[in-house]
Amino acid sequence: MTTQDTPTPDSVPRHARSWNQASVAYPRDATIPALFTEQADARPEAPAVEWTDGAWTYGELAARVRRGAAGLRARGVRAGDVVAVLMPRSPEAVATLLAVLHAGGVYLPLDPDQPAERTHRILRDARARLAVHRTDGTVETPERTTAVAGDELFAGSADADPRWWQERDAGEAAYIIYTSGSTGAPKGVMCPHRGQTRMARGPGDLRVLNDDRVLATTDLTFDVSCFEIFSTLANGACLILAQDGDLLDPKTLENVLRDRHVSVMWLSAGLFHQHAHIAPQMFSGLRCLIAGGDVLSPRAVRSVLEKGRPRTLLNGYGPTENSSLSTVHRVDDLPARAENVPIGVPVPGSTAYVVREDGRIAAPGETGELWVGGDGVALGYLNDPRRTAEHFVPDHWSPGPVGGRLYRTGDLARWREDGALEFLGRRDRQVKIRGYRVELDEVESVLSAHPSVQQTAVDVVGEGAGERLVAAVVAPSGEQRDTLVRRLHEHLRDRLPTYMVPTRLTVVDTLPLTSSGKVDRRSLASLTSPAPADEDDAPRGETERILAGVWRDVLGLDGVGRDARFFGLGGTSLRATQITAAVRERLKAGAGSGRAMIRSLVADPTLSEFATTVEGLLAGREEPERAETDFTAESHLAPELRYRAPRSGAPRRPPGPADRCHRIPGGPPHRPADPRRRGPGALPDPGRRSRPGHRTARRQDATLRSGSRTAARPCRTRARRTGRAALRTG
Numbered sequence: 001m002t003t004q005d006t007p008t009p010d011s012v013p014r015h016a017r018s019w020n021q022a023s024v025a026y027p028r029d030a031t032i033p034a035l036f037t038e039q040a041d042a043r044p045e046a047p048a049v050e051w052t053d054g055a056w057t058y059g060e061l062a063a064r065v066r067r068g069a070a071g072l073r074a075r076g077v078r079a080g081d082v083v084a085v086l087m088p089r090s091p092e093a094v095a096t097l098l099a100v101l102h103a104g105g106v107y108l109p110l111d112p113d114q115p116a117e118r119t120h121r122i123l124r125d126a127r128a129r130l131a132v133h134r135t136d137g138t139v140e141t142p143e144r145t146t147a148v149a150g151d152e153l154f155a156g157s158a159d160a161d162p163r164w165w166q167e168r169d170a171g172e173a174a175y176i177i178y179t180s181g182s183t184g185a186p187k188g189v190m191c192p193h194r195g196q197t198r199m200a201r202g203p204g205d206l207r208v209l210n211d212d213r214v215l216a217t218t219d220l221t222f223d224v225s226c227f228e229i230f231s232t233l234a235n236g237a238c239l240i241l242a243q244d245g246d247l248l249d250p251k252t253l254e255n256v257l258r259d260r261h262v263s264v265m266w267l268s269a270g271l272f273h274q275h276a277h278i279a280p281q282m283f284s285g286l287r288c289l290i291a292g293g294d295v296l297s298p299r300a301v302r303s304v305l306e307k308g309r310p311r312t313l314l315n316g317y318g319p320t321e322n323s324s325l326s327t328v329h330r331v332d333d334l335p336a337r338a339e340n341v342p343i344g345v346p347v348p349g350s351t352a353y354v355v356r357e358d359g360r361i362a363a364p365g366e367t368g369e370l371w372v373g374g375d376g377v378a379l380g381y382l383n384d385p386r387r388t389a390e391h392f393v394p395d396h397w398s399p400g401p402v403g404g405r406l407y408r409t410g411d412l413a414r415w416r417e418d419g420a421l422e423f424l425g426r427r428d429r430q431v432k433i434r435g436y437r438v439e440l441d442e443v444e445s446v447l448s449a450h451p452s453v454q455q456t457a458v459d460v461v462g463e464g465a466g467e468r469l470v471a472a473v474v475a476p477s478g479e480q481r482d483t484l485v486r487r488l489h490e491h492l493r494d495r496l497p498t499y500m501v502p503t504r505l506t507v508v509d510t511l512p513l514t515s516s517g518k519v520d521r522r523s524l525a526s527l528t529s530p531a532p533a534d535e536d537d538a539p540r541g542e543t544e545r546i547l548a549g550v551w552r553d554v555l556g557l558d559g560v561g562r563d564a565r566f567f568g569l570g571g572t573s574l575r576a577t578q579i580t581a582a583v584r585e586r587l588k589a590g591a592g593s594g595r596a597m598i599r600s601l602v603a604d605p606t607l608s609e610f611a612t613t614v615e616g617l618l619a620g621r622e623e624p625e626r627a628e629t630d631f632t633a634e635s636h637l638a639p640e641l642r643y644r645a646p647r648s649g650a651p652r653r654p655p656g657p658a659d660r661c662h663r664i665p666g667g668p669p670h671r672p673a674d675p676r677r678r679g680p681g682a683l684p685d686p687g688r689r690s691r692p693g694h695r696t697a698r699r700q701d702a703t704l705r706s707g708s709r710t711a712a713r714p715c716r717t718r719a720r721r722t723g724r725a726a727l728r729t730g
Contacts, residue, residue: 011397012361012397013361013363015363015364015415015419016353016361016397018419019345019346019352019415019419020346020351020352020353020398023399024198024202024203024348024349025203026197026198026201026202026203026348026349027197027201028170028194028197028198028349028375029169029170030170030193030197030201031101031165031168031169031170031174031193031197032098032101032174032193032196032197032230032234033098033101033102033165034165034166035197035200035201035230035233035234035235036062036065036098036230036233036234037062037161037163037165039058039210039233039234039235039236040058040059040061040062042236043058043210043236044057044058044059044062045057045058045059046058046236046238047238048060048061048233048238048239049061049091049094049238049239049240049241050238050239050240050241050260051090051091051240051241052241052243054091056091056095058233058236061094061095061098061233063158064095064099064154065095065098065099065102066102066158066161067099067154067155067156067157067158068095068096068098068099068100068102068103068153068154069099069100069102069103069158069164070103070156070157070158071099071148071152071153071154071155071156072099072100072103072105072130072153073103073162073164074156075129075130075146075148076129076130076146077100077103077104077105077129077130078104078105079104079105079164079167079168080104080105080106080168080172080173081104081105081106081128081129081130082105082106082107082108082126082127082128082129082176083100083103083105083106083107083108083128083129083130083131083132084107084108084109084110084122084123084126084128084130084131084132084145085097085100085107085108085109085110085131085132085220086110086111086112086119086131086132086133086134086137086139087109087112087132087133087134087150087220088112088134088219088220089216089218089219089220089225089241089242090241091241092134092150092154093220094229094233094239094241095154096132096150096153097109097175097220097229098233099153099154100132101165101168101174101193102163102164102165103164103165104164104165104167104168105129106173106174106175106176106190107174107175107176108122108126108128108175108176108177108178108188109175109177109220109221109225110122110123110178110221111219111221111497112133112134112137112139113498114497114498115493115494115495115496115497116139116140116494117494117495118186118495118496118497119139119140120140120141120142121185121186122178122186122188123141123142123145124142125185125188125382125383126176126188126382127144128145129144129145129146130145130146130147130148131145131146131147131148132148132149132150132153133147133148133149133150134149134150135149135150135151137149168193169193170192170193170194170197171192171193171194172192172193172379173190173191173192173379174191174192174193174195174196175191175226176188176189176190176191176382177189177191177221177223177320178221179320179437180430180436180437180438180439180442180500181439181442185442186442187381187382187384187387188381188382188383188384189320189321189378189381189382190378190379190380190381190382191223191226191320191323191376191378191379192323192375192376192378192379194349194375194376195322195323195324195375195376195377195378196226196227196230196231196234196323196324197234197375198323198347198348198349198350198374198375198376199227199231199323199324199325199347199348199376200230200231200234200235201234201235202347202348202349203348204328204347204348205288205312205314205328205330206227206231206290206314206325206328206347206348207231207235208231208232208234208235208237208264209235209237209287210235210236210237211237211263212232212235212237212238212263212264212287213237213238213240213260213261213262213263213264214228214231214232214237214238214239214240214262214263214264214265215240215242215256215257215260215262215264215265216228216229216232216239216240216241216242217242217247217265217266217267217268217271218266218268222436223320223323223324224266224292224293224316224324224325226323226324227266227324227325228266232264237264240260240262242256245595245598245599247271248271248573248574248576248577248598248602249577249580249594249595249598250274250275250278250279250282250577250581250594251279251594252594252595253275253279253282254279254281254282257282257283257285257286258285262285262286263285263286263287263288264286264287264288264289264290265286265288265289265290266290266291266292266316267289267290267291268291268292268293268294268434269291269292269293269294269295269296269297270293270294270434270572270574271574272291272296272300272304273296273297273300273574274574274577274578276297276300276301276303276304276308277299277300277303278577278581279308280303280304280306280307280308281307281308282308283304283308283309283310283313284308284309284310285310286310286311287310287311287312288310288311288312288313288314289304289310289312289313289314290314290315290316290328291313291314291315291316292314292315292316292317292318292325293316293432294432295340295341295423296315296341297341298334298338298339298340298341301313301315301331301334301341302334302336305331305333305334312330313330313331313332314328314329314330314331314344315328315329315331315341315342315343315344316328316343317329317343317344317421317423318347318372318376319372319407319409319411319437320378320437321377321378321391321392321407321409322350322372322374322376322377322378322407322409323376323377323378324376325347325376326346326347326350326352326372326376326409327343327344327345327346327347327350327352327372327421328343328344328345328347329341329342329343329344329345329420329421330344340422340423342416342420342421342422343413343420343421343422343423344420344421345419345420345421346372346374347376349374349375349376350372350373350374350375350376351372351373351374351395351397351398351406352370352371352372352373352421353370353371353372353373353397353406354366354367354368354369354370354371354413354414354415354421355368355369355370355371355408356368361397362414362415363415364414364415364416364417365414365415365416365417366414366415367412367413367414367424368412368413368414369408369409369410369411369412369413369427370409370411370412370413370421370423371393371406371407371408371409372406372407372409373395373398373404373405373406373407374398374404377392377404377405377406377407378392378407380392391407391408392405392406392407392408393405393406393408394406410426410427410428410430411423411424411425411426411427412424412425412426412427429441431460431467432467433460433467433468433469433499433500434499434572434573434574436497436499436500438469438499438500440458440459440460440469442496442500443458443469443471443492443496443500443502444456444457444458444471446491446492446495446496447471447473447488447491447492450487450488450491452475452476452479452484452487452488453473453474453475453488454473454474454475454476455473455474455511456471456472456473456474456511457471457472457511457519457521457524458470458471458502459521459524459525461524461525462556462570468502468503468504468570468572469500469501469502469503470502470503470504470505470506470524470525471502471504471505471506471524472505472506472507472508472511472524473488473505473506473507473508474507474508474509474510474511475507479507481507484507485505485506485507488505489501489505503567503569503570503571504570512524537561537562537563537564538561538562539560539561539562539607539608539611540562540608541611543587543611543614543615544562544607544608544611546583546586546587547583547607547610547611547614548560548562548607550579550582550583550586551564551566551569551579551607553582554575554578554579554582555569555570555571555575556570557569557570560607561607562606562607562608562611563606563607563608564606564607565604565605565606566601566604566605566606566610567604571601571604573598573602576597576598576601576602577598579597579601580594580597580598580601581594583597583614584597587614587618589614589617589618590617593614593617593618596613596617597610597613597614597617600613600614
C-alpha cells in the first residue's frame with residue numbers, strides 16, 4: 001500500500017473530518033498514578049477493590065502501593081525501568097501494577113502458567129530489571145533480571161510518599177503487552193499512560209462514574225484489563241475481582257451481578273454470545289455492558305436487547321497497539337435485516353480512517369484498511385524498529401501537534417453513511433482464539449522447528465466460540481505417528497501459551513495443494529477431524545452414552561469414545577458452559593451442579609471421568625472440593641478469564657473490634673458498610689451524570705460482615721529492561 005505524496009489535514013474529505021473529532025477536553029497530561037493518587041487523597045474510606053472474602057479502601061490500597069513502590073526503588077528500579085509482573089488477576093496483582101507505575105516504572109504482565117521458555121524469551125527481550133511473582137511461585141530469569149516475591153516487595157514501610165511517578169510523562173510508556181508475532185517471536189507493544197487516561201477521563205459512554213461497581217473479568221495479559229483497572233481506580237469507583245467459575249456458568253454470573261451490585265462490565269465476545277443465548281436477563285441491571293474482542297453476533301445482541309437490555313450496551317473494538325479500545329458503538333437497536341454489529345466511532349481523543357489500496361481515504365461504503373490514531377497509539381514495538389516503521393506511519397491527516405502517528409491495523413472496514421464503522425475481516429493470517437490474537441505463522445514456525453517436521457500447515461476451523469486451531473504435519477516415513485503427535489504436543493506446550501496450541505494435530509504423507517500449488521488450507525478441517533471411536537472405546541452405561549451425545553453435538557463430532565479427553569476433541573471453556581447447560585437439561589440436574597461440572601470439564605477429563613463426576617452429583621454426593629491445580633491453574637481456561645484468589649492456606653487476618661473492623665499493615669482501619677458509601681473527604685464529582693432509577697445498594701457482603709479477610713498474596717516472576725526513549729536502559 002502506498003501513501004499520498006503530500007497529505008495534509010486540508011486534504012481529508014469532509015466525511016472523514018466530521019467523523020474524527022479527536023480534540024476533546026480531558027486531563028491528557030495526567031499519568032495513571034496521578035489520577036489514582038487524586039482519588040485516594042479525596043476519598044480514602046471509599047471501597048477501591050473487593051474480592052471474594054476481603055476488600056481494600058482507597059486509603060488501604062494507596063498505603064500498600066506506596067510500600068510496594070518503596071520496595072521497587074530499594075531494589076534499583078528507576079524511571080523507565082521495566083518490571084515484569086507474573087501474577088493472575090488478584091488484589092495483590094492490582095496493587096503491584098500500581099506500585100510499578102508509582103515507582104516510575106513500566107509494567108510487563110506475563111502469564112505465570114505460560115511455558116518457561118516463552119517467559120524467558122520475553123524477559124530477555126524486554127530487559128526487565130525486576131520480576132515480581134506470587135509468593136508460592138518461582139521463575140527462571142535471564143542474568144540481568146532479578147526475581148522477587150510479592151510478599152517481600154510489600155514487606156517494608158513507606159510513611160512518606162516521594163511520588164516518583166512525577167518523573168514520568170503521560171506520553172511515555174506505562175506498560176508493555178506481548179502479542180503473537182508473524183515472524184515466530186512475540187512482539188512487545190509499548191503503550192502510553194495517555195492511552196488509558198483518554199478513556200478514564202474523556203467524555204462519552206466509556207466513562208466510569210465514581211459510584212460504579214466494575215467487575216474485572218480479564219487476565220492481566222489481556223489489554224482490556226488496563227481499561228477495567230485504571231478507568232475504575234482513576235474515577236473513585238470500586239473494582240470487583242471475578243473468580244474463575246463466576247464467568248462460565250450463567251446462573252453463577254447472574255448471581256454475582258446481582259449480589260455484588262455490579263454496574264459496569266466488559267465481557268469477551270465468546271462469553272457474551274454464550275450468556276446472551278442462555279440467560280440474557282442477567283444484564284438488565286447493568287448501567288453499562290461492553291462486549292468485544294471479536295465479532296459480535298447480531299442474534300446474540302438482539303437477544304440481550306429484547307430480554308436483558310442494560311442501560312447502555314457497547315460494542316468495543318481496538319488492537320493492543322491503540323491502548324485497548326479504538327472505537328465503540330452504542331447499540332440501542334439492531335434492525336432485523338442487519339448482518340453485522342458496527343464497531344462504531346472513535347473513542348474520545350482518537351481517530352480512525354478507512355484507507356484504500358492507493359493510500360487515499362475511502363468514501364462511505366468503500367472497503368479499505370482501518371488505520372487508527374490519536375492519544376492511544378502505542379509508542380511502537382519494543383526493540384523492533386523495522387516492524388514499528390512498517391505498522392506505525394506518520395499522521396498527516398489529523399490536525400494537532402506534528403509527530404502524531406497512525407497504526408495500520410490490518411483489519412478491513414468501511415464507513416456507513418452515518419459514520420459508524422463496520423468490521424469486514426483481516427488482510428493477513430492473524431486470527432482471534434478465545435479473544436487473543438494469534439499469528440498462524442508463529443504457530444507454524446514453532447512446529448517447523450521440531451527436527452521431525454518436514455512441512456506443516458496450521459489453520460482455524462469452526463465458527464464463533466467453536467473456533468479452534470488445527471495442524472497437519474509431514475514427517476519422515478519411519479516415524480511412529482501416534483508417538484510423534486504426543487511429542488509434537490509436548491514441543492508446542494513447552495513453547496507456546498495454551499490458546500496457541502492446536503487442539504488437533506495430524507501427521508499426513510503430503511499436504512493438500514490447490515491447482516496453483518499452494519497449500520489447500522480449506523482441506524485441513526477434514527484431514528484433522530478426530531477419528532471415530534472403536535468398539536473397545538465405546539461409551540458404557542446410560543450416563544456415558546447421554547454425555548457422549550452431548551459432547552458430540554456441542555463439539556460437532558461424529559462420535560466420542562469413553563477415553564477421549566475434552567480438550568483433545570476441541571473443547572474450550574466456552575464449550576464447557578454449553579455442555580453443562582445441555583447436561584443439566586437432559587439429566588434434570590440441580591442448579592447447584594453447574595459450577596462443579598464446569599470445574600470438571602476445564603480439568604480436561606475423559607468422557608468416562610466426566611460421567612463419574614456427573615453421577616456423583618446426581619446421587620447427591622458432596623460436591624468435589626475445588627482443586628486449585630485443576631481449575632484455578634488450568635491452562636486450558638481462556639486466558640482472559642483466569643483469576644486466582646489467595647490460596648486456601650493463606651493466613652487470614654483476624655477480625656477487628658466488634659468483629660467488623662479490619663486493618664492491614666501500614667493502612668487505616670476499614671469498616672465495611674454500604675459499598676456506595678463515601679467516607680470523610682469524599683468530594684462530589686461535578687461531571688457525574690445523574691442515575692435516575694438506579695437501584696439503591698443495600699448490600700453488605702456476608703464475608704465482610706463476618707470479618708474474614710485474606711492476606712494479600714502476590715505472584716512470582718522475572719523481567720528486564722527495554723531500550724527506547726520512554727524506557728530506561730542500562
